[in-house]
Amino acid sequence: MTTTTTSAPLTSRPTTAAAPERTTRRPGTGTVLRWEIAKLVAQARSRYALLVCLIAPIAIVLVFNGQQQTPSDTIYGRQIHTSGYAGPLFILAFGSQWIFPILAALVAGDIFANEDQHGTWKTILTRSVTRSQIFWAKTLAATMFTLVSMVVLAASTIVSSLLIVGTQPLTGLSGQVIPSGTAFPLVLAGWATALAPQVGFTALSILLSVKTRNPAAGVAAPVALALIMQLIGTLGGIDLTRRFLLTTPLDSWHGLLAEHRFYGPLTFGLAVSAGWTAVCLACAYVSLRRRDITGG
Template sequence: MTITATTTPQPTATAPDKRRPGVGAALRWEIVKLAAQIRSRALLAVALIIPPIVVAVLNGQQQPPSDTIYGRHVHDSGYAMPLLMLAWAAQWVLPLLAAVVAGDIFAAEDQHGTWKTLLTRSVSRTHIFWAKTLTAIGYNLLVLVVFAGGTIAAGMLIVGTQPLTGLTGQAIASGTALRLVVTAWATTIAPIIGFTALALLLSVRTRNPAFGIAAPVVIGFVMQLLGSVTGLDLTRKFLLTTPLEAWHGLFAQHPFTGPLATGLAVSAGWTIICLAGAYLSLRRRDITGG
């Protein structure tokens, strides 16, 4: 009788997964934190509610704001309303919208002393930096879309979809006018990202949420003043507020896009410089105190 020895295979131990959480994990956590903030939700609500109110008030006025671009046409076409709102918002509203979250997102960790707790979650400073940066940029673009969409929809519903008068007096058909208005608002994406990067830099450097939020608005206002000074044409091209006016060329009899290309390059330059400065400052920071 032959006895065959059988061996039972022993289970092999599985090596624990030692991979550190990456940017994705940090990004999800930042989004959860932002969504829980009353301020972020309130800003989205304001961006949705305020445009219809402003459009209704302007439409009810007997005397239109004729001293503002497209102000004289607000009763003639619903497409003039979002362009008037865009010109007005470029002065200080858009820089403020860009800074409300970005100016606080790093400084809040200093204010609450949570940097050490955050870094003990096995995420690096680089992961945290890009997670917060992407969260701020994504939120600001969402606010911009809500604000622009509410303004365009309110103009069309309250005033109408009549043809629009161009800046050189030409008539623009309704369908073309809608496309141009949407494009005009889309041109603000690059400078909005630039202002977001500026607010992130100030948030990291100053560690003060109030300064991080207010300073970009003040800087934007100063840029607006410098841009209005004659004799500073070269300086004006490098201001972050100048790209916010680049959409004007789209509404000329013969459209020109040179300012749009220049504005895109200027916005990219501001974004790269500010993000690089913020990143290096965060990398070199001593956070042993909190």
């Protein structure tokens, strides 16, 4: 008996479309910037610095307000008891000599050298990011910290001084009386003039951070250079050199408090600050791009 097996006709099965390949999107500069900001927020040094900027002016105003003597050796020190607008200008003048360079270098002087200290350059470069992205993200993060610290310091100084001392009229640098309504925007403008040279000091700190590869040197060297610039600025006979120093624009707010306001030093100071910023960042960028960091 013969059994005949009938095979079913072959039917073409529909082919399933291949799953689309996942395209891995490379992180951009904004992503790297968020990393850097997250790292700054996690650092106790950054948080404590902002806390000091918030609390220290209040303590300074309270101490001087409770003393009979005034710091007459600093501009607007004599008026610190008679007008709440004098305190912010006094701290602005004092801060430009000592505090501002430290604030600029605190993060910027360490932000690149810290990678050398911990040997993490190869690690961050394996995240599909370029050296250019890392450079600009770190530069933006350091600049943002400098500007935020300045805003916090200015706001705390102005508000605490006005609340504790009062809103009495201010005596200008030419002896004229400045009403409260006029003094307030002038004080704000005076503090705003410090932002451009602060960005310049940040760029200088970034350059030294890249060049020295040492966090301590990156933070201390800009402060030492600022002191040297101030010393040079006090010497006579070198007025032309003094105009191109990065510390000179920090005094450009004086023209705003004169009876007949003059803006020449302010305009020239902005140009000087921009020049320092551009040259320092260009040198730092080229140095980082050419560096051999395969060893760490």
